[in-house]
Amino acid sequence: MATLHPFRALRPKPEFAPRIAAVPYDVVSVEEAKELADGNPISFLRVSRPELELSDGIDPYSDAVYDRAVQNFSAMRNDAFVVEGEPSLYFYRLRIGDHTQTGLAGGFSIDEYDRDVIRKHERTRRDKEDDRTRHMKALGAQTGPVFLTYRASPDVDAIARRVTAGPPLFDFDAPDGVRHTIWRVPAPDRDATVAAFAGIPSLYIADGHHRAASAARARTAGRDGSFLAVAFPHDQVQILPYNRVVKDLGGLTPDAFMRAVKEAFEVTSGPAAPARRGDIAMYFDGAWRTLRARRPADAHDPIGSLDVSVLQEQLLAPILKIADVRTDKRIDFVGGGRGTGALERIVDSGKAAVAFSLHPVSVEDLMAVADAGGIMPPKSTWFEPKLRDGLLINLI
Numbered sequence: 091m092a093t094l095h096p097f098r099a100l101r102p103k104p105e106f107a108p109r110i111a112a113v114p115y116d117v118v119s120v121e122e123a124k125e126l127a128d129g130n131p132i133s134f135l136r137v138s139r140p141e142l143e144l145s146d147g148i149d150p151y152s153d154a155v156y157d158r159a160v161q162n163f164s165a166m167r168n169d170a171f172v173v174e175g176e177p178s179l180y181f182y183r184l185r186i187g188d189h190t191q192t193g194l195a196g197g198f199s200i201d202e203y204d205r206d207v208i209r210k211h212e213r214t215r216r217d218k219e220d221d222r223t224r225h226m227k228a229l230g231a232q233t234g235p236v237f238l239t240y241r242a243s244p245d246v247d248a249i250a251r252r253v254t255a256g257p258p259l260f261d262f263d264a265p266d267g268v269r270h271t272i273w274r275v276p277a278p279d280r281d282a283t284v285a286a287f288a289g290i291p292s293l294y295i296a297d298g299h300h301r302a303a304s305a306a307r308a309r310t311a312g313r314d315g316s317f318l319a320v321a322f323p324h325d326q327v328q329i330l331p332y333n334r335v336v337k338d339l340g341g342l343t344p345d346a347f348m349r350a351v352k353e354a355f356e357v358t359s360g361p362a363a364p365a366r367r368g369d370i371a372m373y374f375d376g377a378w379r380t381l382r383a384r385r386p387a388d389a390h391d392p393i394g395s396l397d398v399s400v401l402q403e404q405l406l407a408p409i410l411k412i413a414d415v416r417t418d419k420r421i422d423f424v425g426g427g428r429g430t431g432a433l434e435r436i437v438d439s440g441k442a443a444v445a446f447s448l449h450p451v452s453v454e455d456l457m458a459v460a461d462a463g464g465i466m467p468p469k470s471t472w473f474e475p476k477l478r479d480g481l482l483i484n485l486i
Contacts, residue, residue: 092208097316097318099178100174102172102481106171110481118135140159143158151220182482185268190326191327192322193323195272198317198319203302203317211456211459213465232317233479234480237320238293238295239296240292308486329450331472333446334423335444344375354409360378374437387399392462416468426450
């Protein structure tokens with residue numbers, strides 16, 4: 091059963107929240123972070139990506155980077171933040187266009203993370219864990235929440251409707267068009283929420299595996315240890331595709347590449363965004379084509395039946411010779427939020443030879459893999475919209 095811990099959040103004073111709020115550190119490059127933080131001395135990117143203030147080419151794991159993060163965090167805490175007077179929980183709503191999702195922010199059990207009550211679907215890299223663990227220890231804080239999901243609970247939904255009918259703590263539109271609204275849960279509802287969550291059998295990490303692993307390493311993992319996360323009901327979560335671009339054809343001529351693709355797939359003219367599971371869109375030689383595997387995947391295999399697995403096992407590996415997408419420098423990934431136009435621009439500019447657009451994985455797919463103790467293929471889910479760093483901070 092899921093254990094939920096209220097916590098005394100370090101949070102911005104409301105008037106500073108829109109300027110402090112920052113996209114997660116790992117969804118932007120240093121150059122993009124510089125652009126987003128330009129002219130804003132209290133952008134939280136100056137804490138989560140402090141190398142943006144240092145010399146070009148600096149080692150992101152050097153002492154100077156963590157020292158600058160501590161310096162900037164201390165200055166912001168003095169001027170723009172307050173610590174809650176008592177342990178609290180929060181409802182955090184994300185809205186973009188017609189899509190709305192409302193999650194619960196609080197402390198979630200490290201012990202349950204270790205025991206797989208909080209389930210994973212992704213492997214983590216030691217170097218990225220080392221970085222965020224060091225970052226947390228240097229700051230004495232977890233500054234960015236993990237994104238969790240759970241099978242929707244009518245009891246939690248009822249509390250959310252009641253609390254979010256009241257006045258919010260923060261309510262603002264970010265530059266990317268996402269509206270962020272946060273409510274502090276009053277004491278009676280706080281206790282009811284803790285009780286309601288105790289009836290939820292499992293939680294699932296949607297986004298933030300490295301943050302969760304680093305939080306577990308950064309703290310003493312006793313039964314009372316917790317990490318900061320926002321948990322959303324599964325029927326509100328939106329997953330976009332995580333698309334691929336490949337820099338070259340692995341020594342094949344364009345004609346040889348197309349012959350190999352046609353041997354493995356039925357190829358027809360088609361849209362840039364696949365209309366259904368089982369279709370893969372390919373942008374090549376100025377046109378979109380729809381690919382459907384001639385050798386269907388086993389529908390009972392929760393991992394092998396995913397379109398991203400079919401693409402990897404029947405095209406990327408055998409035809410383009412990309413065996414490991416984690417390490418091969420010839421492949422890159424584009425989150426679905428950037429649209430298929432981004433794929434066309436990358437290929438048309440000559441930066442890549444071919445691009446692949448995928449049908450999004452479902453939340454049910456993710457849960458099935460995690461429940462089976464499996465690992466999703468790398469770069470197979472892109473959750474949108476993203477939570478913001480710096481709005482709710484867990485002091486450790």
